[in-house]
Amino acid sequence: MAGPDWNPLRRVLALPNESRLKTVVMAFLVSAICAALVSGATVVLRPIQTANRAAEEQARIAALVEGIPGMAAILEQSGGTLSTVVIDLARGRAAADVTPATLDAALADPGNWTRLEPGQDLAGLGQRPNFAQIYLLRDGDQVSVVLLPLSGQGYGGRIDAILALRGDMNTIAGLTVTQHSETPGLGARIEESSWQASFPGTELRDDSGEIRFRVERGPASGVHEVDGITGATRTGRGVTQMVRFWLGPDGYGPLIDAIARGEF
Known part of the structure; x- marks a missing residue:
C-alpha cells in the first residue's frame, strides 16, 4: 500500500x-508565473527599449533642428549629433538628479520653480522652472551649437x-517659434520662416557684455537687431523681452558663461 504523498503541490x-483551496492556490501560482515572465521580459527588452528611446529622442531633436532656418546646414557642416541635457539654471551646470526622463515629474513639484520679482520678470512669466532641457552639438571638447528653449508673453x-x-555664445544661429497665440496676419507672422530668417548672424551683446538684442519696429539697422513686424509692436516687444530674459542672469546666463569659459 502506497504511503501518503507529502508533496504539497x-x-x-x-x-x-x-x-x-485549490482555486486560491492555482490563482496564486498563475499570478506568480505571469509576474516572473513579465519581469524576465522587462530585463530582456530593457536594452532594446533604451535604444528605441534614444532613437526617438534623436528623431525629435532632428525634427526641431529642421524647423530652424539654416540649422540643418550648420549641423551638417559641423558634423556630429545633438545631445540633450537637463540644466540646473541657477548653477549653469548639468542637473545632478534630474534627467530628460524625469524632468516632467520634477517640474510637477512647485518647489522646483522660482518666483520672479517684477524687476526680474522681463518675459512676463511670473515664475521660471529651476531646470530646463537643452540641446548641444560638440566639436571635440568644444560646444559648437546650443539650442535653448524660450518662453514669454506676447500680445x-x-x-x-x-x-x-x-x-561663441553671442551669435544667433537661428530661431523657431514652436507655439503662440498672436493675432493672425499680424503678430502671428512670427511663425513665418521669412521673418525668422532675419535672426541668423544677429549678435546678442555689445563689447561690454550688455544684452542689446531687440526686435525693431521697422527694418533692422544694426547687428543686434532683427526686423520688426508692421502692426505687431507688442508682439515684437514680447520676443525682445523673452530673449533678453532667458539670455540674462535669471535664465541661461550662468550656463552661457560656463560654456564661454570652456567649463561645460
Missing part, C-alpha cells in the same frame, strides 16, 4: 476542482520658441 492538485498670450546659438 500534488496534494493540492489532487483536490476536487470545486475546492476553494495674445504665451510664446514658446527655440533659440540656437553658435559656439
